[in-house]
Amino acid sequence: MTDTSPPNTRQKTGRARTGDAGSVRTLERGLNVLTSLAELGQASLTQVAKAAGLSASTTYRLLETLRQGGFVEWEERSGLFSVGVRAYQVGAAFAGRNTLMNAAQSEMISLVGDLGETANLAVLRENEAVYIHQVEGSQLVRMFAQLGAGTLLNCSGVGKVLLAWQGEEDVAGRLGAQPYAAFTPNSITTLPAYLKELAKVRSQGYALDDEEREIGVRCMATPLRDHTRQVVASLSISAPTSRFSREQVPAFYERMDAASRVISARLGWTP
Amino acid sequence: MTDTSPPNTRQKTGRARTGDAGSVRTLERGLNVLTSLAELGQASLTQVAKAAGLSASTTYRLLETLRQGGFVEWEERSGLFSVGVRAYQVGAAFAGRNTLMNAAQSEMISLVGDLGETANLAVLRENEAVYIHQVEGSQLVRMFAQLGAGTLLNCSGVGKVLLAWQGEEDVAGRLGAQPYAAFTPNSITTLPAYLKELAKVRSQGYALDDEEREIGVRCMATPLRDHTRQVVASLSISAPTSRFSREQVPAFYERMDAASRVISARLGWTP
DNA sequence: TCCCTAGTTTGCGTACAATGAAAATCAAGT
Protein backbone atom coordinates (compact mmCIF):
# COMPACT_ATOMS: atom_id res chain seq x y z
CA MET A 1 0.00 0.00 0.00
CA THR A 2 2.91 2.33 0.65
CA ASP A 3 4.56 2.31 -2.74
CA THR A 4 6.39 5.53 -2.07
CA SER A 5 10.02 5.69 -3.04
CA PRO A 6 11.20 3.14 -5.58
CA PRO A 7 14.32 1.29 -4.45
CA ASN A 8 16.41 2.79 -7.21
CA THR A 9 14.98 6.04 -8.41
CA ARG A 10 18.35 7.72 -8.25
CA GLN A 11 20.14 7.47 -11.55
CA LYS A 12 23.78 7.58 -10.61
CA THR A 13 25.07 7.77 -14.12
CA GLY A 14 22.97 9.99 -16.33
CA ARG A 15 22.76 7.13 -18.81
CA ALA A 16 19.35 7.27 -20.42
CA ARG A 17 17.82 3.81 -20.46
CA THR A 18 15.06 2.93 -22.87
CA GLY A 19 12.29 3.90 -20.51
CA ASP A 20 12.53 3.82 -16.77
CA ALA A 21 15.52 2.35 -15.03
CA GLY A 22 16.09 -1.33 -14.43
CA SER A 23 13.06 -2.49 -16.35
CA VAL A 24 12.58 -5.61 -18.32
CA ARG A 25 11.24 -4.36 -21.61
CA THR A 26 9.48 -7.50 -22.71
CA LEU A 27 7.55 -7.81 -19.48
CA GLU A 28 6.72 -4.14 -19.61
CA ARG A 29 5.28 -4.63 -23.06
CA GLY A 30 3.37 -7.70 -22.04
CA LEU A 31 1.77 -5.90 -19.12
CA ASN A 32 0.95 -3.07 -21.45
CA VAL A 33 -0.84 -5.44 -23.75
CA LEU A 34 -2.78 -6.83 -20.84
CA THR A 35 -3.73 -3.40 -19.57
CA SER A 36 -4.72 -2.21 -23.00
CA LEU A 37 -6.90 -5.23 -23.42
CA ALA A 38 -8.48 -4.62 -20.05
CA GLU A 39 -9.39 -1.13 -21.17
CA LEU A 40 -10.69 -2.26 -24.53
CA GLY A 41 -12.71 -4.99 -22.90
CA GLN A 42 -12.75 -7.19 -25.94
CA ALA A 43 -10.62 -6.70 -28.98
CA SER A 44 -8.93 -8.20 -31.98
CA LEU A 45 -5.20 -8.64 -32.33
CA THR A 46 -4.77 -5.51 -34.42
CA GLN A 47 -6.82 -3.38 -32.07
CA VAL A 48 -4.68 -4.45 -29.15
CA ALA A 49 -1.52 -3.93 -31.16
CA LYS A 50 -2.59 -0.43 -32.02
CA ALA A 51 -3.60 0.38 -28.45
CA ALA A 52 -0.32 -0.92 -27.07
CA GLY A 53 1.73 0.66 -29.82
CA LEU A 54 3.40 -2.56 -30.87
CA SER A 55 3.84 -4.45 -34.10
CA ALA A 56 1.32 -7.12 -34.95
CA SER A 57 3.73 -10.00 -34.68
CA THR A 58 5.06 -8.95 -31.31
CA THR A 59 1.58 -8.41 -29.99
CA TYR A 60 0.56 -11.77 -31.35
CA ARG A 61 3.28 -13.53 -29.44
CA LEU A 62 2.68 -11.61 -26.23
CA LEU A 63 -1.06 -12.26 -26.36
CA GLU A 64 -0.41 -15.89 -27.07
CA THR A 65 1.83 -16.12 -24.03
CA LEU A 66 -0.74 -14.34 -21.88
CA ARG A 67 -3.35 -16.73 -23.17
CA GLN A 68 -1.28 -19.76 -22.30
CA GLY A 69 -0.98 -18.37 -18.81
CA GLY A 70 -4.73 -17.85 -18.56
CA PHE A 71 -4.44 -14.09 -18.24
CA VAL A 72 -6.17 -13.66 -21.55
CA GLU A 73 -9.00 -15.56 -23.14
CA TRP A 74 -9.60 -16.05 -26.80
CA GLU A 75 -13.04 -16.69 -28.15
CA GLU A 76 -12.72 -18.95 -31.12
CA ARG A 77 -16.04 -17.94 -32.63
CA SER A 78 -15.18 -14.27 -32.98
CA GLY A 79 -11.43 -14.43 -32.74
CA LEU A 80 -11.52 -11.71 -30.09
CA PHE A 81 -9.38 -11.52 -26.98
CA SER A 82 -10.45 -10.51 -23.51
CA VAL A 83 -9.04 -10.61 -20.01
CA GLY A 84 -8.92 -14.12 -18.54
CA VAL A 85 -9.76 -15.82 -15.29
CA ARG A 86 -6.18 -15.91 -14.11
CA ALA A 87 -6.08 -12.14 -14.03
CA TYR A 88 -9.19 -12.22 -11.91
CA GLN A 89 -7.59 -14.69 -9.55
CA VAL A 90 -4.51 -12.59 -9.10
CA GLY A 91 -6.64 -9.50 -8.59
CA ALA A 92 -8.63 -11.36 -5.96
CA ALA A 93 -5.39 -12.07 -4.14
CA PHE A 94 -4.95 -8.33 -3.86
CA ALA A 95 -8.42 -7.93 -2.45
CA GLY A 96 -7.99 -10.76 0.01
CA ARG A 97 -4.69 -9.64 1.47
CA ASN A 98 -5.48 -6.00 1.37
CA THR A 99 -5.39 -4.69 4.89
CA LEU A 100 -7.22 -1.60 3.83
CA MET A 101 -10.25 -3.44 2.56
CA ASN A 102 -10.36 -5.67 5.56
CA ALA A 103 -10.07 -2.74 7.90
CA ALA A 104 -12.84 -0.89 6.11
CA GLN A 105 -15.32 -3.66 5.38
CA SER A 106 -17.29 -3.78 8.61
CA GLU A 107 -17.40 -0.02 9.04
CA MET A 108 -18.59 0.42 5.50
CA ILE A 109 -21.41 -1.98 6.07
CA SER A 110 -22.49 -0.23 9.20
CA LEU A 111 -22.18 3.12 7.45
CA VAL A 112 -24.39 1.97 4.63
CA GLY A 113 -26.80 0.57 7.19
CA ASP A 114 -27.09 3.97 8.85
CA LEU A 115 -27.15 6.22 5.80
CA GLY A 116 -28.75 3.87 3.32
CA GLU A 117 -26.48 4.97 0.48
CA THR A 118 -23.65 3.30 -1.38
CA ALA A 119 -20.19 3.54 0.15
CA ASN A 120 -16.96 3.36 -1.81
CA LEU A 121 -13.33 2.97 -0.95
CA ALA A 122 -10.73 4.48 -3.27
CA VAL A 123 -6.97 4.76 -3.49
CA LEU A 124 -4.64 6.93 -5.52
CA ARG A 125 -2.87 5.32 -8.43
CA GLU A 126 -0.80 7.39 -10.84
CA ASN A 127 -3.22 10.03 -12.04
CA GLU A 128 -6.51 8.50 -11.13
CA ALA A 129 -8.51 7.42 -8.14
CA VAL A 130 -9.31 3.73 -8.21
CA TYR A 131 -12.38 2.33 -6.50
CA ILE A 132 -11.30 -0.84 -4.79
CA HIS A 133 -14.32 -1.67 -2.71
CA GLN A 134 -17.97 -0.96 -2.61
CA VAL A 135 -20.88 -1.69 -0.36
CA GLU A 136 -24.15 -1.06 -2.10
CA GLY A 137 -26.89 0.93 -0.48
CA SER A 138 -30.33 -0.43 0.09
CA GLN A 139 -31.81 2.10 -2.28
CA LEU A 140 -32.73 1.02 -5.75
CA VAL A 141 -30.88 3.73 -7.63
CA ARG A 142 -27.71 2.23 -9.05
CA MET A 143 -24.68 4.41 -8.51
CA PHE A 144 -22.18 5.08 -11.26
CA ALA A 145 -18.92 3.83 -9.88
CA GLN A 146 -17.69 0.61 -11.39
CA LEU A 147 -15.45 -1.43 -9.14
CA GLY A 148 -11.84 -1.32 -10.21
CA ALA A 149 -12.52 1.61 -12.47
CA GLY A 150 -10.41 4.71 -12.36
CA THR A 151 -11.90 8.15 -11.93
CA LEU A 152 -10.53 11.52 -12.88
CA LEU A 153 -9.09 13.33 -9.91
CA ASN A 154 -10.47 16.75 -10.67
CA CYS A 155 -14.13 15.99 -10.40
CA SER A 156 -14.63 13.48 -7.66
CA GLY A 157 -14.74 13.74 -3.92
CA VAL A 158 -12.25 10.94 -3.46
CA GLY A 159 -9.89 12.58 -5.90
CA LYS A 160 -9.87 15.78 -3.87
CA VAL A 161 -9.33 13.97 -0.61
CA LEU A 162 -6.50 11.86 -1.97
CA LEU A 163 -4.68 14.93 -3.23
CA ALA A 164 -5.56 17.43 -0.52
CA TRP A 165 -2.61 16.53 1.69
CA GLN A 166 -0.11 16.10 -1.13
CA GLY A 167 2.39 18.69 -2.26
CA GLU A 168 1.25 21.24 -4.81
CA GLU A 169 3.72 20.19 -7.48
CA ASP A 170 2.62 16.60 -7.10
CA VAL A 171 -1.01 17.62 -7.44
CA ALA A 172 -0.31 19.63 -10.56
CA GLY A 173 1.65 16.76 -12.06
CA ARG A 174 -1.09 14.25 -11.54
CA LEU A 175 -3.82 16.43 -12.93
CA GLY A 176 -2.04 16.99 -16.22
CA ALA A 177 -2.79 19.74 -18.66
CA GLN A 178 -5.44 22.36 -18.07
CA PRO A 179 -8.24 22.79 -18.67
CA TYR A 180 -9.21 19.55 -17.02
CA ALA A 181 -12.00 17.48 -18.49
CA ALA A 182 -15.42 18.64 -17.34
CA PHE A 183 -18.45 16.43 -16.93
CA THR A 184 -20.87 19.06 -15.74
CA PRO A 185 -20.86 22.86 -15.45
CA ASN A 186 -19.77 22.43 -11.84
CA SER A 187 -16.58 20.52 -12.65
CA ILE A 188 -13.37 22.21 -11.62
CA THR A 189 -11.17 22.71 -14.63
CA THR A 190 -8.25 24.86 -13.56
CA LEU A 191 -5.37 24.35 -11.17
CA PRO A 192 -5.87 27.52 -9.08
CA ALA A 193 -9.51 26.71 -8.49
CA TYR A 194 -8.59 23.16 -7.61
CA LEU A 195 -5.88 24.16 -5.15
CA LYS A 196 -8.30 26.51 -3.48
CA GLU A 197 -10.79 23.66 -3.20
CA LEU A 198 -8.11 21.45 -1.66
CA ALA A 199 -7.44 24.06 1.00
CA LYS A 200 -11.12 23.97 1.84
CA VAL A 201 -11.02 20.19 2.02
CA ARG A 202 -8.10 20.34 4.43
CA SER A 203 -9.84 22.79 6.72
CA GLN A 204 -13.22 21.13 6.83
CA GLY A 205 -11.92 17.56 6.83
CA TYR A 206 -14.02 16.25 3.99
CA ALA A 207 -14.54 16.80 0.28
CA LEU A 208 -17.78 17.27 -1.56
CA ASP A 209 -18.49 16.42 -5.14
CA ASP A 210 -21.43 18.70 -5.67
CA GLU A 211 -22.81 17.50 -8.99
CA GLU A 212 -19.38 17.99 -10.47
CA ARG A 213 -19.29 14.66 -12.10
CA GLU A 214 -22.90 13.99 -12.79
CA ILE A 215 -25.89 16.23 -12.40
CA GLY A 216 -28.16 14.93 -9.69
CA VAL A 217 -25.45 13.11 -7.78
CA ARG A 218 -23.81 14.44 -4.65
CA CYS A 219 -20.92 12.74 -3.00
CA MET A 220 -18.98 13.13 0.21
CA ALA A 221 -15.48 11.81 0.75
CA THR A 222 -13.29 11.58 3.85
CA PRO A 223 -9.62 10.70 4.30
CA LEU A 224 -8.28 7.46 5.77
CA ARG A 225 -4.81 7.49 7.27
CA ASP A 226 -2.44 4.80 8.43
CA HIS A 227 0.41 4.67 10.91
CA THR A 228 2.47 7.06 8.80
CA ARG A 229 -0.35 9.63 9.22
CA GLN A 230 -0.44 9.97 5.47
CA VAL A 231 -3.75 9.78 3.67
CA VAL A 232 -3.72 6.34 2.08
CA ALA A 233 -7.30 6.06 0.90
CA SER A 234 -10.62 7.77 0.81
CA LEU A 235 -14.03 6.68 1.95
CA SER A 236 -17.01 8.06 0.13
CA ILE A 237 -20.76 8.06 0.04
CA SER A 238 -22.67 8.83 -3.13
CA ALA A 239 -26.33 9.64 -3.35
CA PRO A 240 -28.81 11.38 -5.58
CA THR A 241 -29.30 15.00 -4.57
CA SER A 242 -32.89 14.17 -3.76
CA ARG A 243 -31.75 12.08 -0.84
CA PHE A 244 -28.62 14.01 0.04
CA SER A 245 -29.30 17.73 0.36
CA ARG A 246 -26.87 20.44 1.37
CA GLU A 247 -28.61 20.59 4.74
CA GLN A 248 -27.73 16.99 5.41
CA VAL A 249 -24.02 17.56 4.91
CA PRO A 250 -23.20 18.09 8.60
CA ALA A 251 -25.11 15.00 9.64
CA PHE A 252 -23.46 12.88 6.95
CA TYR A 253 -20.08 14.20 7.89
CA GLU A 254 -20.52 13.38 11.52
CA ARG A 255 -21.29 9.78 10.67
CA MET A 256 -18.59 9.44 8.02
CA ASP A 257 -15.97 11.04 10.19
CA ALA A 258 -16.68 8.52 12.90
CA ALA A 259 -16.32 5.64 10.45
CA SER A 260 -13.12 7.10 9.02
CA ARG A 261 -11.58 7.40 12.45
CA VAL A 262 -12.33 3.81 13.29
CA ILE A 263 -10.87 2.56 10.03
CA SER A 264 -7.82 4.79 10.34
CA ALA A 265 -7.27 3.53 13.85
CA ARG A 266 -7.31 -0.03 12.55
CA LEU A 267 -4.62 0.96 10.09
CA GLY A 268 -2.44 2.08 12.94
CA TRP A 269 -3.24 5.77 12.84
CA THR A 270 -2.97 7.77 16.03
CA PRO A 271 -4.56 11.22 16.29
CA MET B 1 -14.79 -18.12 -21.94
CA THR B 2 -14.34 -20.69 -24.67
CA ASP B 3 -10.59 -21.08 -24.61
CA THR B 4 -10.74 -24.42 -26.36
CA SER B 5 -8.19 -25.04 -29.08
CA PRO B 6 -5.16 -22.79 -29.11
CA PRO B 7 -4.48 -21.26 -32.49
CA ASN B 8 -1.30 -23.20 -32.93
CA THR B 9 -1.32 -26.36 -30.93
CA ARG B 10 -0.05 -28.37 -33.87
CA GLN B 11 3.71 -28.51 -33.90
CA LYS B 12 4.61 -28.92 -37.52
CA THR B 13 8.28 -29.33 -36.95
CA GLY B 14 9.00 -31.43 -33.91
CA ARG B 15 11.39 -28.75 -32.75
CA ALA B 16 11.29 -28.79 -28.99
CA ARG B 17 11.01 -25.25 -27.69
CA THR B 18 11.83 -24.46 -24.12
CA GLY B 19 8.28 -24.83 -22.88
CA ASP B 20 5.16 -24.45 -24.98
CA ALA B 21 5.24 -23.22 -28.52
CA GLY B 22 5.43 -19.60 -29.58
CA SER B 23 5.89 -18.23 -26.10
CA VAL B 24 7.78 -15.22 -24.97
CA ARG B 25 9.92 -16.56 -22.19
CA THR B 26 10.48 -13.32 -20.34
CA LEU B 27 6.79 -12.54 -20.15
CA GLU B 28 6.09 -16.08 -19.09
CA ARG B 29 8.56 -15.69 -16.27
CA GLY B 30 7.14 -12.34 -15.28
CA LEU B 31 3.64 -13.73 -15.07
CA ASN B 32 5.00 -16.60 -13.07
CA VAL B 33 6.49 -14.21 -10.60
CA LEU B 34 3.19 -12.40 -10.31
CA THR B 35 1.24 -15.60 -9.83
CA SER B 36 3.69 -16.91 -7.28
CA LEU B 37 3.43 -13.69 -5.38
CA ALA B 38 -0.35 -13.89 -5.49
CA GLU B 39 -0.16 -17.31 -3.92
CA LEU B 40 2.35 -16.28 -1.32
CA GLY B 41 0.30 -13.24 -0.45
CA GLN B 42 3.20 -11.24 0.82
CA ALA B 43 6.81 -12.20 0.38
CA SER B 44 10.39 -11.12 0.17
CA LEU B 45 12.45 -11.14 -2.99
CA THR B 46 14.14 -14.43 -2.18
CA GLN B 47 10.88 -16.13 -1.31
CA VAL B 48 9.39 -15.12 -4.63
CA ALA B 49 12.54 -16.14 -6.46
CA LYS B 50 12.41 -19.55 -4.87
CA ALA B 51 8.71 -19.98 -5.57
CA ALA B 52 9.13 -18.97 -9.19
CA GLY B 53 12.30 -20.96 -9.62
CA LEU B 54 14.36 -18.05 -10.84
CA SER B 55 17.63 -16.47 -9.87
CA ALA B 56 17.54 -13.59 -7.44
CA SER B 57 18.75 -11.02 -9.89
CA THR B 58 16.24 -11.95 -12.56
CA THR B 59 13.43 -11.98 -10.05
CA TYR B 60 14.56 -8.64 -8.78
CA ARG B 61 14.28 -7.06 -12.20
CA LEU B 62 10.96 -8.67 -12.98
CA LEU B 63 9.48 -7.60 -9.65
CA GLU B 64 10.81 -4.12 -10.17
CA THR B 65 9.15 -3.95 -13.56
CA LEU B 66 5.89 -5.27 -12.16
CA ARG B 67 6.12 -2.69 -9.43
CA GLN B 68 6.63 0.14 -11.87
CA GLY B 69 3.52 -1.03 -13.65
CA GLY B 70 1.54 -1.09 -10.41
CA PHE B 71 0.96 -4.83 -10.55
CA VAL B 72 3.06 -5.28 -7.47
CA GLU B 73 3.39 -3.19 -4.37
CA TRP B 74 6.40 -2.89 -2.17
CA GLU B 75 6.12 -1.97 1.44
CA GLU B 76 9.14 0.05 2.39
CA ARG B 77 8.84 -0.67 6.07
CA SER B 78 9.13 -4.43 5.76
CA GLY B 79 10.65 -4.71 2.30
CA LEU B 80 7.97 -7.21 1.34
CA PHE B 81 6.16 -7.43 -1.96
CA SER B 82 2.49 -8.05 -2.56
CA VAL B 83 0.04 -7.87 -5.42
CA GLY B 84 -0.81 -4.32 -6.47
CA VAL B 85 -3.87 -2.30 -7.35
CA ARG B 86 -3.27 -2.55 -11.06
CA ALA B 87 -3.72 -6.29 -10.93
CA TYR B 88 -7.00 -5.70 -9.15
CA GLN B 89 -8.09 -3.28 -11.84
CA VAL B 90 -7.34 -5.68 -14.62
CA GLY B 91 -9.11 -8.45 -12.76
CA ALA B 92 -12.11 -6.21 -12.34
CA ALA B 93 -12.18 -5.75 -16.10
CA PHE B 94 -12.65 -9.48 -16.35
CA ALA B 95 -15.50 -9.38 -13.90
CA GLY B 96 -17.18 -6.47 -15.62
CA ARG B 97 -17.10 -7.86 -19.14
CA ASN B 98 -17.81 -11.36 -18.11
CA THR B 99 -21.08 -12.41 -19.68
CA LEU B 100 -21.30 -15.35 -17.37
CA MET B 101 -21.29 -13.29 -14.21
CA ASN B 102 -23.76 -10.85 -15.61
CA ALA B 103 -26.05 -13.62 -16.72
CA ALA B 104 -25.89 -15.28 -13.34
CA GLN B 105 -26.03 -12.31 -10.99
CA SER B 106 -29.78 -11.76 -10.70
CA GLU B 107 -30.62 -15.43 -10.54
CA MET B 108 -28.04 -16.00 -7.87
CA ILE B 109 -29.55 -13.26 -5.77
CA SER B 110 -33.01 -14.66 -6.09
CA LEU B 111 -31.68 -18.14 -5.36
CA VAL B 112 -30.02 -16.94 -2.21
CA GLY B 113 -33.20 -15.12 -1.31
CA ASP B 114 -35.18 -18.35 -1.57
CA LEU B 115 -32.74 -20.77 0.02
CA GLY B 116 -30.99 -18.45 2.41
CA GLU B 117 -27.58 -19.98 1.73
CA THR B 118 -24.48 -18.75 -0.06
CA ALA B 119 -24.35 -19.27 -3.81
CA ASN B 120 -21.15 -19.58 -5.80
CA LEU B 121 -20.25 -19.54 -9.45
CA ALA B 122 -17.20 -21.47 -10.62
CA VAL B 123 -15.37 -22.18 -13.85
CA LEU B 124 -12.75 -24.72 -14.84
CA ARG B 125 -9.20 -23.54 -15.20
CA GLU B 126 -6.37 -25.99 -15.80
CA ASN B 127 -6.67 -28.40 -12.92
CA GLU B 128 -8.77 -26.47 -10.53
CA ALA B 129 -12.20 -24.97 -10.17
CA VAL B 130 -12.10 -21.23 -9.67
CA TYR B 131 -14.83 -19.40 -7.82
CA ILE B 132 -15.52 -16.25 -9.77
CA HIS B 133 -18.63 -14.95 -8.10
CA GLN B 134 -20.41 -15.24 -4.84
CA VAL B 135 -23.63 -14.05 -3.31
CA GLU B 136 -23.60 -14.42 0.42
CA GLY B 137 -26.48 -16.00 2.25
CA SER B 138 -28.36 -14.23 4.96
CA GLN B 139 -27.19 -16.73 7.52
CA LEU B 140 -24.41 -15.78 9.83
CA VAL B 141 -22.19 -18.78 9.24
CA ARG B 142 -19.35 -17.75 6.96
CA MET B 143 -18.77 -20.22 4.18
CA PHE B 144 -15.31 -21.39 3.24
CA ALA B 145 -14.93 -20.40 -0.38
CA GLN B 146 -12.67 -17.45 -0.97
CA LEU B 147 -13.46 -15.52 -4.13
CA GLY B 148 -10.91 -16.09 -6.84
CA ALA B 149 -9.53 -19.06 -5.02
CA GLY B 150 -9.02 -22.35 -6.75
CA THR B 151 -10.45 -25.58 -5.39
CA LEU B 152 -9.35 -29.13 -5.94
CA LEU B 153 -11.54 -30.90 -8.46
CA ASN B 154 -11.85 -34.18 -6.65
CA CYS B 155 -13.64 -32.99 -3.57
CA SER B 156 -16.02 -30.27 -4.55
CA GLY B 157 -19.44 -30.27 -6.13
CA VAL B 158 -18.45 -27.73 -8.74
CA GLY B 159 -15.39 -29.78 -9.64
CA LYS B 160 -17.51 -32.81 -10.35
CA VAL B 161 -19.99 -30.86 -12.41
CA LEU B 162 -17.30 -29.16 -14.46
CA LEU B 163 -15.71 -32.50 -15.30
CA ALA B 164 -18.77 -34.69 -15.59
CA TRP B 165 -19.32 -33.99 -19.26
CA GLN B 166 -15.66 -34.00 -20.25
CA GLY B 167 -13.80 -36.93 -21.79
CA GLU B 168 -12.34 -39.50 -19.43
CA GLU B 169 -8.75 -38.92 -20.50
CA ASP B 170 -9.19 -35.20 -19.92
CA VAL B 171 -10.62 -35.86 -16.48
CA ALA B 172 -7.75 -38.14 -15.55
CA GLY B 173 -5.23 -35.60 -16.81
CA ARG B 174 -6.63 -32.78 -14.79
CA LEU B 175 -6.85 -34.75 -11.57
CA GLY B 176 -3.20 -35.72 -11.63
CA ALA B 177 -1.66 -38.53 -9.68
CA GLN B 178 -3.63 -40.79 -7.40
CA PRO B 179 -4.41 -40.95 -4.63
CA TYR B 180 -5.95 -37.52 -4.71
CA ALA B 181 -5.67 -35.27 -1.72
CA ALA B 182 -8.33 -35.94 0.88
CA PHE B 183 -9.81 -33.39 3.24
CA THR B 184 -12.22 -35.66 5.05
CA PRO B 185 -12.88 -39.40 5.16
CA ASN B 186 -15.57 -38.86 2.51
CA SER B 187 -13.22 -37.36 -0.08
CA ILE B 188 -12.90 -39.32 -3.29
CA THR B 189 -9.29 -40.27 -3.84
CA THR B 190 -9.18 -42.66 -6.78
CA LEU B 191 -9.97 -42.28 -10.45
CA PRO B 192 -12.39 -45.23 -10.75
CA ALA B 193 -14.46 -44.00 -7.84
CA TYR B 194 -14.43 -40.50 -9.28
CA LEU B 195 -15.53 -41.63 -12.73
CA LYS B 196 -18.35 -43.60 -11.19
CA GLU B 197 -19.39 -40.48 -9.30
CA LEU B 198 -19.33 -38.47 -12.52
CA ALA B 199 -21.68 -40.96 -14.15
CA LYS B 200 -24.05 -40.41 -11.27
CA VAL B 201 -23.77 -36.66 -11.71
CA ARG B 202 -24.63 -36.97 -15.39
CA SER B 203 -27.70 -39.06 -14.71
CA GLN B 204 -29.11 -37.00 -11.86
CA GLY B 205 -28.14 -33.63 -13.25
CA TYR B 206 -26.40 -32.29 -10.17
CA ALA B 207 -23.41 -33.04 -8.00
CA LEU B 208 -23.25 -33.26 -4.27
CA ASP B 209 -20.31 -32.59 -2.06
CA ASP B 210 -21.37 -34.57 0.95
CA GLU B 211 -18.92 -33.43 3.60
CA GLU B 212 -16.11 -34.41 1.25
CA ARG B 213 -14.25 -31.20 1.69
CA GLU B 214 -15.20 -30.22 5.17
CA ILE B 215 -17.11 -32.08 7.81
CA GLY B 216 -20.38 -30.34 8.50
CA VAL B 217 -20.69 -28.71 5.10
CA ARG B 218 -22.88 -30.00 2.33
CA CYS B 219 -22.88 -28.54 -1.10
CA MET B 220 -24.92 -28.91 -4.28
CA ALA B 221 -23.69 -27.94 -7.73
CA THR B 222 -25.45 -27.75 -11.08
CA PRO B 223 -24.12 -27.24 -14.61
CA LEU B 224 -24.47 -24.08 -16.68
CA ARG B 225 -24.28 -24.38 -20.46
CA ASP B 226 -23.93 -21.89 -23.26
CA HIS B 227 -24.86 -21.90 -26.93
CA THR B 228 -22.34 -24.64 -27.63
CA ARG B 229 -24.26 -26.83 -25.16
CA GLN B 230 -21.00 -27.43 -23.35
CA VAL B 231 -20.85 -27.03 -19.60
CA VAL B 232 -19.06 -23.72 -19.14
CA ALA B 233 -19.56 -23.13 -15.45
CA SER B 234 -21.15 -24.47 -12.33
CA LEU B 235 -23.55 -22.95 -9.89
CA SER B 236 -23.41 -24.10 -6.32
CA ILE B 237 -25.01 -23.70 -2.93
CA SER B 238 -23.12 -24.48 0.24
CA ALA B 239 -24.64 -24.90 3.65
CA PRO B 240 -23.95 -26.50 6.97
CA THR B 241 -25.46 -29.95 7.21
CA SER B 242 -27.67 -28.68 9.97
CA ARG B 243 -29.54 -26.53 7.49
CA PHE B 244 -29.15 -28.75 4.45
CA SER B 245 -30.12 -32.33 5.18
CA ARG B 246 -30.25 -35.21 2.72
CA GLU B 247 -34.03 -34.94 2.75
CA GLN B 248 -33.84 -31.43 1.44
CA VAL B 249 -31.81 -32.42 -1.59
CA PRO B 250 -34.78 -32.79 -3.96
CA ALA B 251 -36.21 -29.44 -2.93
CA PHE B 252 -32.86 -27.70 -3.31
CA TYR B 253 -32.34 -29.32 -6.68
CA GLU B 254 -35.69 -28.19 -7.98
CA ARG B 255 -34.88 -24.59 -7.17
CA MET B 256 -31.29 -24.74 -8.39
CA ASP B 257 -32.21 -26.48 -11.59
CA ALA B 258 -34.68 -23.71 -12.37
CA ALA B 259 -32.03 -21.07 -11.78
CA SER B 260 -29.48 -22.97 -13.87
CA ARG B 261 -31.89 -23.21 -16.77
CA VAL B 262 -32.58 -19.50 -16.72
CA ILE B 263 -28.89 -18.63 -16.64
CA SER B 264 -28.04 -21.16 -19.34
CA ALA B 265 -30.80 -19.75 -21.52
CA ARG B 266 -29.28 -16.30 -21.13
CA LEU B 267 -25.99 -17.73 -22.33
CA GLY B 268 -27.67 -18.90 -25.50
CA TRP B 269 -28.34 -22.46 -24.48
CA THR B 270 -31.27 -24.25 -26.03
CA PRO B 271 -32.57 -27.48 -24.51
C1' DT C 1 -17.30 -18.28 -58.88
C1' DC C 2 -13.07 -15.87 -58.09
C1' DC C 3 -10.60 -12.10 -56.68
C1' DC C 4 -9.30 -8.55 -53.40
C1' DT C 5 -8.50 -6.81 -49.05
C1' DA C 6 -7.62 -6.90 -44.20
C1' DG C 7 -6.33 -9.67 -40.62
C1' DT C 8 -3.69 -13.38 -38.55
C1' DT C 9 0.15 -16.59 -38.29
C1' DT C 10 4.81 -18.30 -39.24
C1' DG C 11 10.00 -18.20 -40.71
C1' DC C 12 14.25 -16.18 -40.32
C1' DG C 13 18.45 -13.48 -39.34
C1' DT C 14 20.12 -9.99 -36.44
C1' DA C 15 20.64 -6.69 -32.74
C1' DC C 16 20.46 -6.16 -28.33
C1' DA C 17 17.91 -7.33 -24.21
C1' DA C 18 17.74 -10.44 -20.56
C1' DT C 19 20.49 -13.30 -17.92
C1' DG C 20 23.43 -15.43 -14.15
C1' DA C 21 27.68 -14.98 -11.67
C1' DA C 22 29.86 -12.46 -8.88
C1' DA C 23 30.92 -8.19 -6.80
C1' DA C 24 29.18 -4.40 -3.97
C1' DT C 25 25.88 -2.69 -0.61
C1' DC C 26 23.03 -2.89 3.01
C1' DA C 27 20.84 -4.49 7.42
C1' DA C 28 20.77 -6.98 11.42
C1' DG C 29 22.22 -10.12 14.82
C1' DT C 30 25.82 -11.72 18.11
Next chain:
DNA sequence: ACTTGATTTTCATTGTACGCAAACTAGGGA
Protein backbone atom coordinates in the same frame (compact mmCIF):
# COMPACT_ATOMS: atom_id res chain seq x y z
C1' DA D 1 33.39 -4.99 15.09
C1' DC D 2 32.42 -9.33 12.73
C1' DT D 3 29.34 -12.51 10.45
C1' DT D 4 25.60 -13.80 8.03
C1' DG D 5 22.02 -13.14 4.97
C1' DA D 6 19.40 -10.54 1.78
C1' DT D 7 19.20 -7.04 -1.73
C1' DT D 8 21.06 -4.30 -5.54
C1' DT D 9 24.33 -3.31 -9.20
C1' DT D 10 27.82 -4.30 -12.63
C1' DC D 11 29.37 -6.78 -16.58
C1' DA D 12 30.20 -9.92 -20.39
C1' DT D 13 27.87 -13.38 -22.96
C1' DT D 14 24.12 -15.78 -25.07
C1' DG D 15 20.11 -16.68 -26.74
C1' DT D 16 15.77 -14.49 -27.27
C1' DA D 17 12.53 -11.28 -28.74
C1' DC D 18 11.94 -8.44 -32.56
C1' DG D 19 10.51 -6.67 -37.03
C1' DC D 20 10.29 -7.63 -41.73
C1' DA D 21 8.29 -10.07 -45.07
C1' DA D 22 6.19 -14.07 -46.67
C1' DA D 23 2.40 -17.50 -46.17
C1' DC D 24 -2.06 -18.23 -44.77
C1' DT D 25 -7.02 -17.25 -43.77
C1' DA D 26 -11.40 -15.60 -44.37
C1' DG D 27 -14.98 -12.66 -45.63
C1' DG D 28 -17.20 -9.79 -48.86
C1' DG D 29 -18.12 -7.68 -53.53
C1' DA D 30 -18.54 -7.82 -58.28
